[in-house]
Amino acid sequence: MSRDDPAIVCDHLSVRFRDFVAVDDLSFEVPRCSLFGFLGPNGAGKSTTVSVLCTLLAPSSGGARVAGFDVAKAPDQVRARIGVLFQDPCVDDRLTGLENLELHALVYGVPRAERKQRMAQAVELTGLGASVNNIVRSYSGGMRRRLELARVLLHRPEVLFLDEPTAGLDPQTRRNFWQHLSELRQQRGMTVFLTTHYLEEVEDADAVTIVDRGKAVAQGSPSELKARLPPELSHGKAALEDVFVHLTGASIREEEASSRDHVRREVQRRGRLR
């Protein structure tokens, strides 16, 4: 990938599950080394998009390039260059933290000579300390997340996908997670693609895309989006949350369970992901 190529290009991407359109003609670009917020209410198609971008689900039409490679045509090239923290942690809870790290290093082909050093570095960066020698079953939710972050760092991804990484964590743990992540971004210059419901987490993102029902409804930097908000709604000092609610409506998404189930069922039928 040349220096100027975007880290992620999503080009008229659509994902259809029989009669249900989860992602509808979605296009956006994420510049290298930026923090990109991908927002939307439940069932908007966020996780489906992440699944396509990390090669677990094939696009129905359109396409996407990640780190310079086509997700459908060169999945292994993409896989070698990305790291993913899924919505649900996927560490092996019967192994110790360190054993999980070793497993990841082996599967990603981290050179033997560098394994020990990279693991020690990742443990230090994520502040896991001595607990890395404990069985993961005994970890708190926040520690599991930090272990996943440490694991993802081992193969030095260019693009990091975080799908609601702090859901269900307490404010202290969330703050701690973001501190570790911002240190990492400074050191490594990674591109971060983030979906979240905590809108304050993307207030300092470089760009934000808000999706609803599979379509992009707004794109721009947080300040641009806030500037577009009608003055009578901004109450003088607008937050991204006001923009979000203005664009996606105030009604609570009843379709949450049904659409997610839909995706899950379909993904099962196609045999991908789950």
Next chain:
Amino acid sequence: MRSLETIYALCKRELLRFSRERSALYASLARPVLWLIFLGSGMHNAFRGQTGVPYAAYLLPGVVAMTVLFSGLFAGVSTVWDREFGFLKEVLIAPVSRLSIVLGKGLAGTLTTTLQALLTLLFAPLVGVPVRLGAIAPALGIVFLASASVVGLALCIAARLKTFEGFSNLANLVALPLFFLSGSMYPVDDAPPWLAALIRLNPITYAVDALRQVLIGVGHYGMGLDLLVVGGFALLTVGVAVASFKRAY
């Protein structure tokens, strides 16, 4: 090279999990007690077989085959489990071939199953069924082949059924007939012709027969035929499992 590392990593993980999960260990020790003592001793007088060996000794290869069947099919549960709890995703987004993922899972399941069969064999003398020391290595070879075939079968099922309930129901439905129709509990010659025909169609029958030849020197088919059938069945199930996973993921 990368494929070998993946296979090694997946096997190491499964062995670590196995070493920490005592219940698998207890099950492989409980099985010989239940079957060899409770059934073997009870049937001793009723079974005045032509084989010239006590019933418990006649039953041992069947008990080993049962360990292979149940532990091997259980290896499929671990795949369903991995899918349910997300670990499979961690492996699926890695830049490794789907073939090495299936072979890694398969070899891991085969190794843990063989280990459990070894425990059953080693425990048998303690409940009064002697096992010749020299018979253990060839028996383990047969067990390895048979385990590979059962684990392959389990992976075929796991590629299609995505829930624990679905998997356990089907696994039980598969395991019990395979066991009862394997000539584990009575000589094939004593069975009515229709039953004997079913037994001859069951690949597990040949694994039991091979084990019986090695362990007590009594056999029905030739060792060559036994190994051919068991090895062929292993190739078939693992091949279909690889194809199913490639199609599914």
